[in-house]
Amino acid sequence: xxxxxxxxxxxxxxxxxxxxxxxxxxxxxxxxxxxxxxxxxxxxxxxxxxxxxxxxxxxxxxxxxxxxxxxxxxxxxxxxxxxxxxxxxxxxxxxxxxxxxxxxxxxxxxxxxxxxxxxxxxxxxxxxxxxxxxxxxxxxxxxxxxxxxxxxxxxxxxxxxxxxxxxxxxxxxxxxxxxxxxxxxxxxxxxxxxxxxxxxxxxxxxxxxxxxxxxxxxxxxxxxxxxxxxxxxxxxxxxxxxxxxxxxxxxxxxxxxxxxxxxxxxxxxxxxxxxxxxxxxxxxxxxxxxxxxxxxxxxxxxxxxxxxxxxxxxxxxxxxxxxxxxxxxxxxxxxxxxxxxxxxxxxxxxxxxxxxxxxxxxxxxxxxxxxxxxxxxxxxxxxxxxxxxxxxxxxxxxxxxxxxxxxxxxxxxxxxxxxxxxxxxxxxxxxxxxxxxxxxxxxxxxxxxxxxxxxxxxxxxxxxxxxxxxxxxxxxxxxxxxxxxxxxxxxxxxxxxx
Ligand code: MN
Numbered sequence: 001x002x003x004x005x006x007x008x009x010x011x012x013x014x015x016x017x018x019x020x021x022x023x024x025x026x027x028x029x030x031x032x033x034x035x036x037x038x039x040x041x042x043x044x045x046x047x048x049x050x051x052x053x054x055x056x057x058x059x060x061x062x063x064x065x066x067x068x069x070x071x072x073x074x075x076x077x078x079x080x081x082x083x084x085x086x087x088x089x090x091x092x093x094x095x096x097x098x099x100x101x102x103x104x105x106x107x108x109x110x111x112x113x114x115x116x117x118x119x120x121x122x123x124x125x126x127x128x129x130x131x132x133x134x135x136x137x138x139x140x141x142x143x144x145x146x147x148x149x150x151x152x153x154x155x156x157x158x159x160x161x162x163x164x165x166x167x168x169x170x171x172x173x174x175x176x177x178x179x180x181x182x183x184x185x186x187x188x189x190x191x192x193x194x195x196x197x198x199x200x201x202x203x204x205x206x207x208x209x210x211x212x213x214x215x216x217x218x219x220x221x222x223x224x225x226x227x228x229x230x231x232x233x234x235x236x237x238x239x240x241x242x243x244x245x246x247x248x249x250x251x252x253x254x255x256x257x258x259x260x261x262x263x264x265x266x267x268x269x270x271x272x273x274x275x276x277x278x279x280x281x282x283x284x285x286x287x288x289x290x291x292x293x294x295x296x297x298x299x300x301x302x303x304x305x306x307x308x309x310x311x312x313x314x315x316x317x318x319x320x321x322x323x324x325x326x327x328x329x330x331x332x333x334x335x336x337x338x339x340x341x342x343x344x345x346x347x348x349x350x351x352x353x354x355x356x357x358x359x360x361x362x363x364x365x366x367x368x369x370x371x372x373x374x375x376x377x378x379x380x381x382x383x384x385x386x387x388x389x390x391x392x393x394x395x396x397x398x399x400x401x402x403x404x405x406x407x408x409x410x411x412x413x414x415x416x417x418x419x420x421x422x423x424x425x426x427x428x429x430x431x432x433x434x435x436x437x438x439x440x441x442x443x444x445x446x447x448x449x450x451x452x453x454x455x456x457x458x459x460x461x462x463x464x465x466x467x468x469x470x471x472x473x474x475x476x477x478x479x480x481x482x483x484x485x486x487x488x489x490x491x492x493x494x495x496x497x498x
Contacts, residue, residue: 007074007168008047009101010067011035014060014084014133015053023123027081028053030107034079034151043157045324046074046164054084060092068097075099075167077160080129081107082122086136093140099167099469100144101160102137104130105151143469165458166465169321173470174203176302176313177271181211182278184307190449191308193399201404201470204313207272211283218262218285229257233291237383238366252287252369253381259285259292267301274302274312279353279375288372290354290382294426297357303333304451305352310397314453315357318395321466322457329388329456330359334428336450339436340417346436347414347429350454354382356426360456361385370424387428389413394432394452395463396443403497406467407448408460409439410478428454433478442477442486473497 013031015024035050054060067073075098093100106126137144145163149156184191195206230253241249267275275296279288297303300323302316311333319331334356338349350356353372358365365385372380396407411430420427432439460476467474473493477486 006072007171008049008072009164009167010051010063010073010076011038011048012051012063012076012078013053014078014080014089014129015055015082016084016088017055019082019122023082023119024053024055026123030081031079034105034107037152038157038160041157043154044161044164046168048077049073053081057088057091060089061095064092064096068095073098074171075101075164077101077103078133079103079105080126080133082125083129084133086132089133089136090140093137093142099163099170100137100142101163101167102130102134102144102146103151103156103160104134104146104148105156107151109150109152145465162459162462163465165321166462166469168323169317169462169466170469172320173317173466175205176203176273176316177205177207178274178276178302178309178313178316179214179267179270179272180206180208180276180307180309181214182276182281182307183208184309185278185280188306190398190447191304191306191310191451193310193404195309197399197404198310198313201472202313206309206313211281211285214263214266215284217266218258221258221261221265225261226254226257229261230254233257233367236365238364240366240368240384242368244369249369249381252379253291253367255286255378256289256291256381259287259289260295263289263292263296264299267296273300274304274309274316276304276307276309276312278305278307279372282375282377285377287377287380288354288375290380291367293355294358294383297332297355298359303355303357305333305335305355308449308451310399311449311451311453314395314397317466318453318455318458318463321462322455325457328359329390329392330357330361331453331455331457332357332360334394334452334454336452340429341436345417347431348436348440349416350387350428350430351423351425354380354425356383356387356428358383358385358426360387360428360454361426362388368424382424383426384424385426386416387413387426388456389415390456392430392454392456393458393460393463394430394454396448396452398447398449400447404472405446405493405497406463406472406474407443407446408463408474408476409433409443409448410460410476411439413456434481438481438483439477441483442481445483445486446475446477446490
């Protein structure tokens with residue numbers, strides 16, 4: 001994945017000097033052991049760095065400010081091993097700007113019934129100290145993740161791993177740069193939005209260029225470069241001529257290779273991480289970028305169709321959050337297209353005109369060349385495949401005029417019942433939770449778009465926590481959703497997020 005840092009997380013243990021040197025020595029030893037176990041677990045996507053025990057206001061303030069200034073630090077994990085009077089934490093927390101996790105754990109798993117005395121109780125009182133600390137974080141209204149349980153347990157480590165990815169999303173959101181080489185499609189509402197507010201809330205820079213400036217980069221790609229990339233395509237993908245002349249077919253593929261190389265050069269040179277196009281505004285491009293955009297998404301770029309910069313930024317964001325996932329199943333731009341309403345087989349066929357990311361593919365990937373039903377260009381080459389099965393999430397970020405809302409739907413991806421030999425696009429098929437009927441009604445009530453940023457590798461909780469950190473509303477549609485309660489959530493949120 002292009003452009004991701006070697007992030008680390010700091011582990012900061014809170015205490016005070018009331019219990020003497022012996023106690024503080026044990027506290028430091030215990031927290032070191034926890035950090036070593038985390039790093040040896042193989043479960044965390046990023047390294048945890050141990051920091052000396054924080055025992056007073058000055059050391060707390062200094063550590064939080066060092067965390068702010070450390071380019072590799074993506075967040076601080078805090079834990080009150082003993083009691084740590086929380087007024088000492090106020091100024092440090094006030095000045096701290098990065099993601100915060102409160103690990104509510106304890107060194108020993110079990111109460112040592114035979115030996116426990118008051119010294120032990122004073123040394124091991126996170127049940128006490130973490131409440132004092134938690135109180136001040138709540139009083140100050142600071143977003144944080146609270147994880148409860150014994151540190152050696154698999155569940156705690158998995159939750160910490162999941163939160164680390166949310167934290168990366170929070171850190172990386174602030175410098176996502178989206179290039180628009182076309183405006184939003186005329187008359188379309190849901191892909192519009194307030195770009196200034198998006199920069200204030202999420203940090204996204206959304207810039208426009210005349211499409212022909214990027215076309216210059218495409219035209220400047222040499223024949224040798226195009227030929228080499230086309231060779232790669234032909235060795236990697238199946239070629240489905242479907243009656244077309246092989247040489248003519250290859251010419252169409254060459255156009256996409258030129259677009260991939262030219263666009264990538266433009267994006268790299270100008271430091272953009274996501275791009276939007278529009279089939280109705282292609283300037284000097286011979287084809288709508290299809291295969292080219294699919295390959296760029298595979299490399300980690302965000303994309304949105306018809307000028308949809310919000311979804312392009314979300315696809316980039318979610319690709320970063322999911323990056324380096326073991327056995328990753330993929331993250332893509334997607335669009336709700338066609339329903340299957342047959343009882344027991346309900347679902348939504350997902351696709352786009354062309355641009356679905358091959359990271360979600362299962363089975364062979366083919367190149368097809370077919371006319372586009374819209375626009376006035378030559379038949380674009382595209383990658384065609386079907387997608388993986390299993391749980392996933394679909395998200396839609398909408399602008400309601402006075403605020404952003406993130407809609408998060410847990411979905412169950414399935415194989416299509418039958419092949420669709422005449423459909424020349426990549427597809428996925430899913431049933432939204434809790435059912436097509438309730439899921440689609442809730443989605444429409446919430447104002448969710450037809451475009452989504454979709455991932456098999458992220459969870460509802462991660463996206464909820466990211467939205468909370470951005471200070472925006474999020475609503476979840478999953479197996480716990482019923483319409484009556486969902487309407488109330490929307491009603492209450494309209495007051496809470498005014
Ligand atoms: Mn679309």
